[in-house]
Amino acid sequence: MKLTLTHTFQSLTVRNFRLFAAGQLVSVAGTWMMVVAQDWLVLSLTGDSGTALGVVTALQFAPLLLLTLYAGGLADRYDKRRLLTAANLASGILALALAVLVLADGVQLWHIYLFALGLGTVNAIEVPTRMSFVSELVGADLLPNASALSAAYFNTARVVGPATAGLLISWFGTGPVMLLNAASYLATVAALRLMRPAELHRTGSRPQRARVMDGIRHMATRPDLLLPMILVAVVGMLGFNFQLTLPLLAKTVFHADAAAFGLLSTALAAGSLIAAFATTLRRGRPPLGLVIAAAAGFGIFQTLSGLAPTYLAAAVLLFCTGFGSIYFAQAANHRIQLGTDPAYRGRVMALYTLVFQGTTPLGALLVGALSESLGARAGLLLGGAASVLVAVVVLCLHLRGIRGDPRPPPRRTAPATAKNAVPDDKATH
Template sequence: MRRTLADTFESLKVRNFRLFATGQLISLVGRWMQIMAIDWFVLVISGDSGTALGLVLTFQFAPVLFLSLYGGKLADRYDKRMLLIVANIAWIALSGSLAVLVIAGNAQLWHIYVFSLLLGIVNALETPVRQSFVSELVRPELLPNALALSAATFNGSRIVGPAIAGGLVALFGVGWVIAINSVAYIAPLIGLLMMTSAMLYRSTSRPRDTRISEGLRYTARRPDLILPLVLMFVVGGLGFNFPITLGLLAKTVFETGPETFGLLTTMLAAGALAGALASTKRRERPNVHVVIGAAAAFGVLETIVAFSPTFWVAALLLVPTGFFMVFTAQAANQRVQLGVSPQFRGRVMALYVLVFLGSTPIFAPLIGWLGEVVGPRSGLWIGGLGVLVASIVAFVVRCRAREVRIEVNMRPRPAVRLIEPVRTPVEQAA
């Protein structure tokens, strides 16, 4: 048992990563508190409008479509730690300003849209930098574990943040929750400043050519990267709209308050944390079939959640849904990040962020609109079925690319076998 725990948290023995993970945990708890509070605030001032909630997500993630690739270019060209310091200072200023506006009682819906856009701009530039910065915190053999623990930190905050926010919103209001978030960003700022530069695992030389087009050409030549990227575009766009779907489910279907909305999000995040911790055992690049299989399981479970007859049935089903949600995202992240050259990592991870998070502003308004027109449950079952279909298509494409044939033998008992041709070492690497 002790050995298992040591393996699970092995990257935390590295001081720089420990500082990074601690700061991220504190700031992400505050960020999830703010997200939950803003979502609830929008539902209240818009009259339970799923479209308004979808627009908030659109403004939050639309900058990813235009700026994440540029953020990857910055990550490959400049000091990642300094870029993250600047990003955290920007978040402190923006969240603090929004908190003052809401506490003063002057916040209107268009104010939320504007601040969502500004916060989204910082997020679009910061995310690929943060994703690629993890590779500088630990030695290469610990990178899969560090990536999984980063996901665990992210999803652990999703458990604590909404649970705290639900109670605080009911007691003190949305503005004070946002104010707490602005203070929480001080933690990663301190952690970044305390890091030892000499202990960072940086490349001896920075690439001279950090053009975005070079990163795109590099990715285009790698079919092993393209398949998980395309799959995550669908998974992120259709399946990861829980701020909309769970908000509508809690308020309009089960007719509950912010505390219950927070509980649904917490149950989802509890499963997500388990999924992230399950990924910490991985020490090598995951097979593409792991990504496809996990995505299919997530799609099935999200569809089932949509038809939950009671609140508690939905809450319990969200645990395994959250598990496969993060297990899918983490397997895809590791497959992409562990398969690229260091000089291209920032730009390729920016492309990962683009397809994963950038799909949200494309699909979020549609999911919100469907919640109003078709019904509040529709966003869940349409998203789940979409992910399931995408997983099946990805599996078929993979089989065709590898010249795999599916053989069904009815004698003496049903059996299904996948028969692959013999491949050279170079072909197997793809």
């Protein structure tokens, strides 16, 4: 038991990672409080409009679709610690501006749209930079463990944030919750500035040019990376729309208040947290079959959540859905990043972010419109069915590839022009 715990929390023996994880825990908890407050405010302003909620989600994720690949090049070329400091300061300023509008009772729907777009633009740079920065904190040997622990603190924040936000909204309204979110970004900034740069795992010099197309070509020539990326694209676009589907399910199906909505979000996050801790014990690169099975399992539980007859049944099934979501995300993450040549990792992880989160605007608009037309359950049913279907399709492609060529795909070496690039790994939530 003691040995298991030692392996589970091994990355926390690294001072820089401890600081990073502590700052992220506070900041991400604030972000999830903001998600609940923002969604509740949108529904209050629009009379429970699923379309309006879909537009907010789409605006927040649209910049990821447009800018993430470019941001991956920035992460390969520039100091990630400085990029992350600037991004968190910018996010804090944006959150503070919206909080002031809400507290002054002057907020309108277009203000929320503008905030979502601004925050999405910052996130387009912050997300791939943060993902690739974790390898500099812990090194390649501890990367799988650090990746899983990153998911653990992220989902700990998802447990604490929505539940706390639901209570605070009931007591004080959405404005103070948004103000707390603005202050929470300072925790990450402080953690970044307290790190010891000399202890970061940086090797070689950064490339003067990190072309996006080189990363795309690398991905296209590697079926072992391309197939899990297809899973990530479809599941991310249609299955990971809980920011949209959960408030609609809580308010329009079960007629719950803000506190009960927060508890549904907490149930989803609690399952995710258990999955994150379970994956801390993983060593090495998971097989593609595990990634496919995880996608199918997630889809089945999400479908059942959409069919849940009662609030309690929905909470239990959302717990299982949360477990499946993170287990799939971590399996796909490790499959892709641990199979990618170091010279391309920054750009490949940007591509991963693009297909996982950048496709969310398309999914959010579709799921939002469908939920408004057919009811809140329809969004969950669509995401679950699509996840199961793509798992079956990828399994067929994988089996066809095995029959056509039983040899493992060749590993490509970095071109001579990139041999001095900083090797970037990633740990994501």
